[in-house]
Amino acid sequence: MNTTAKLTVTRGGATANMTMIAIIIAVVALAATPWVFGVGGSGRAVALLVYVLLAVMWNALAGFAGLVSIGQTLFFGTAAYATIRLADAGVDPYLAILIAIAFGAALGWITSLFMLSLKDGEFAIGMWVLSSLAHLCVNLDPLIQGETGTSLISLNAYDIQTRSMITLWMALGITIAVFVILVVLLRSRTGAAITAIRDDEIGARSIGVNVMKTKRIVFVLAAAGTAAAGALWLASASNFQPRAFFGVQWTAYMLFMVLVGGLGRIEGAIIGAVLFFVIETFFAAYGAWYLVGLGAVAVFFALFLPKGVWGWIGPRLPGEAIPTGYIVEKSNT
Template sequence: MSRDPAIRVERWTPLSRLSILGATLLLVMLAAGPFFFGNNAIDKLTTLFIYVILAVTWNALAGYGGLVSVGQQAFFGLGAYAAVRLADAGLNVYVSLVLAAVIIAAVSLPISSFMLRLKGGEFAIGMWVLAELCHLLVNLDSLVQGETGTSLIALNAYDADQRHAFNYWAALGSMTAILVILFVLLRSRIGSAIQAIRDNEEAAAALGVRVMATKRIIYVFAAFGAALAGALWLSTAITFQPKTYFGVQWTAYMIFMVLVGGLGTFEGAILGALIFFLIEAWFGGSGVWYLVGLGATALLFSLFVPRGIWGWLERRFGLSLLPLGYRILGIEPTAGTSPPDDGERGATPSAGTP
């Protein structure tokens, strides 16, 4: 089959290549952060990295997988709880953080067999019920002592400066790994299958997509990310109180970040995490009005800017820094043909692009 030389299909652009280079340089500079920043700045950046993890993994589940969950705090809390348990058993505290997320991801695998049978609103409410059930079960552990909670006392083995630096590097490394894994996953055949299921599950199944297995992959990945974020948050807060870690506000934060940044866009979730981080830094001390403001902002974005800030930029200017799909460029004139109309010129996302 011959290809029309007048049609160009591309994935990487000069801008996207430059973006990857810039992101790599930024990560290298951030890795040296503890040698130049004070503990306060280090703690704030650690918080930002955790927010990015929460945003991109919820966006993977809902924005790309079409599985809108209001119960991701279940895995966030379980990740922190598992880290406490592993550290109490004598395991190195920083090894416990990562291993806790792996264990919770493994636990989410059998849970997915039940939860993924639910559709739409049923899935969302089912996840919230799961979170409440996990909260109650954790409260029964004598180590936790109900809502009194416990502490990650193993961190006392490190002095304050060491603890701030190690928490920072753990969060930065975890965020980088999550972003790289998700980027590779969404650019693969599995990523295309995930988005096909989101758009039309029956049609995807008719084309041979293994619907349940594919949904399970993104569900377990999102659970791993939330659990890792919970464990990392524990390393900065030190204390573990179930009502704090299993609170629905964590999922509310995830939803806010993704709605404002851009649901179903890779860059949008990162942008939303940064925006939420700045809003919290400026207005976090406003009490209940801070939460009211977050809710009102999310509502306004869902009504008037449903694709979020990055989604709007992407549609308005064709901006794509980290392309996941292919782009079909406008037909270029060849010998003996007239130039295309203005409406035909330019880049158009392919079917594989969200």
């Protein structure tokens, strides 16, 4: 079919250009936070980036690979712990973060070998069991002192200004890197396979898509991205208490961001993360009621607006905001 080239029309367009500009402005604004808002502002910016990472990764897992995991804290918490351990062994804390991300990816790959054979619900809660297991094992380490936790002391080698700047820029760099990897992945052959699996897993398998391999790629990427979020959160908070990193509230946040933003769309995950950041800023002080509200909104979206906010905005825009090539792969068939 030599008409394919002609059919490959829109992968950009006005909406995508606008999005690109918006992203660049956001990146510049975030990078400039330390000068504008000081240390506190940088901390909040890191929080926002961590939420974006978590939402985009959880969305890739659930929305693209059809894998609902309620135990992504396995990677979040373990990466934070690995950073602590490495720093304690004398590794520079920022290098330790990068190694912890690689460790998270490796852990993801090992986990994928057996967990991906479980189906939907069993996988979801099986991941929770693994997270719980990791939490218990981390508590056994004398360095952590059980639930008391410990601090990333070696960060004190940097003065507080420098520290908050490096952490922020690192968070920004990692988020952009993960984002680029995801978009490139979605625009590749694997992306076509991912779309096929998302639409119809059995159908995809029958036309020769290697479902297991494709899911594994997404799962490992999500593990690495979630690990990065955990390590960055530690760098920002500097305290490691196992319960604060392995706690189920993180899963609730991921679920909220992705469901509200829009399951299955990167744009949705980002919007969900930003919304969550705003809501958290204003309502986190309400404690348990705040969590009740998050849960209620998530359930409401799951039942009545399963496509989320982006499901409403997306179709009203000309073209895709983040073009990942859904149109192209139609013309290939």
